Amino acid sequence: MLRRLCIIISIAVFCQVNSSLTLAQTKKPQQPTKFAPNPLEITRPDPLLPPLIDKQQLTLPELQSLERALDELNQEAAAKLQAGDQEAAFEIWNREARLRRYLGSLAQVQTLSRFGAIAWSRNASEQVRFITQRLQTIQKQAQKQKTLDLDLMRSLGEAYQSVRSPQLALAVYDQILTAVQQKQDAVAVVQTLTTMGELHLSWFDYPQAAASYERLLNLTATQSDRTSQLAYLQQLRYIYQQTKQVQPAVDVLKRIAEIYEQEDNLIKIPELKLAIGSNYEILAQENPSLLKEAFNNYQEAYLMGMRSRQYARAAEALQKLIALYRTQEQIDEALQTSQILIETQKQAVNYYGMMQAYDQIGQLYLERQEYPQALVAFQQGLELAQQLKHEETYFTQQIEKVSK
Structure with missing residues (x-):
């Protein structure tokens, strides 16, 4: 009885295993997921094309008819997008x-550039990828030609920018730059480098x-193209300012100032001198001897500001000088400059600036414990x-403090 039971169990297990093997053999392995095919590479016949016609065989009237039909397609697509059917x-x-x-590679690239800008603005990443792939295919075909088609390459560069692929665009412009340099086309070299x-x-x-x-x-160093x-x-100047490259920024600012001086354009110079002075202050943190250059540039900014009647710039330069004198504990020089600042603010009709200058003078006298002079400054x-109805309480408190 026991032996019979073992035989029955063995047969059941064998059948179960055999059934599993049969199922495993009949079940097909799952195919790996693939990217969707690029719709821009499809080559099936289209109703807008003459039957069995290769693109080289299209006549001029057929090309013109196709171009009109494609323009209509563009308008139809724009209307669909406007209606919300992306x-x-x-x-x-x-x-x-x-x-x-x-209609030619250039026409297709220009269309892809337009379409790419729309797709990118709509965050359609897959469509952007399709367009980028098609552009790369066109680029490879163009590079196989004996002569580089510069118009096509420039259009490719613009198209890559439309789909936000700067590295691909720059690679194209590098090729263009090499080509125009070989042709010694100075204008094209400048245009390409600018781009x-x-x-x-x-x-x-x-x-x-x-x-x-x-x-x-x-390239413009030997020219008079100022x-x-x-x-x-x-x-x-902007780049060095953003990257905090102080010495290169100083060099560039000096060259800009030289050009304005040659053109006798004094209005632009005070602001430049102020910027140069500020940069020298930064450099002086490691090389204190350069502090003299900061003083000189602030003084020039003041003089140029007065000559060009830019009193606000002149006053700003004086404030910079006063701050420098104070860091060097040159209180007499700071006081003298503060008096000049008051006269400058008078010419600028800047009563608020005058009020601040008197406060500054009062504080300088306080540092020297010369209280009568400080009192006079705070009273002024x-x-x-009181005229400005501003900071009255502050000055009253300063007067009370000095009087005690």
Whole structure:
């Protein structure tokens, strides 16, 4: 009886295992998930194309008819997007872009650039990927040609920017730059470097942007094109300011000031001298001997400001000088400069600035424990505060404090 039971169990186990093996053999292995095919690479026949016609065989009237039909497709897609049907709009634009290849690579790239900008603005990452892939295919085909099509390459650069692929765009512009340099096309070299500089700057790649503008500056060094030189220098000034490169910033500011001096444009110089002085103050933290350069530039900023009647700039320069004198414990010089500051603020009709200057003089006298002089300064400050109806309590308190 026991032996019979064992046989029955063995047969049941065998059947179970055999059934599992049969199921395993009949069940097909699951296929790995793949990316969706790129709709821009589809080559199936389209109703807008003549039957069995290769793109090289299209006649001029057929090309013109196709172009009109594709323009209509673009308008239809735009209307679908406006109505909120993005899927249908993108399907139409993909079709339009596919068919644009029959009008030439340049026409297709321009369409992809337009479509890419829309797709990116809609956060359609998969569509952006499709467009980028198609652009790369067109680029590879263009690079196989004996002569580089510069118009097509420039359009590719713009298209890569539309889909926010700066590295791909810059690689294209590098090729363009090499080609135009070989042709010794000075205008095209400047245009390409300018585009590259702007592109680097827009993506906050300050070192590469600086390199582009330095090259542009060198190209104009032997020319009398001061307008371009100033534009490049101003870009470099911004870059060095953002990257806190103090010495390069000083060098650039000096070159800008020299150009304005040559043009006798005094209005621009005070602000530049102030900026140079501030940078020298930073450099003086490691090299104290450079503090003299900061003094000199602030003094020049004041003089230039007065000559050009920019009293606010002149007053700002005096404030910088007073602050420097105080750090060097040169109280007499700080007091003398403060008196000049009051006269400057009078010319600027800046009563608030005058009030602050009197307060500053009062504080300087307090440091020297010269209380009568401090009292006079605070009383003059109070008179202005009462006229302005501002800081009256503060000056009253200062007077009481000094009087005790």
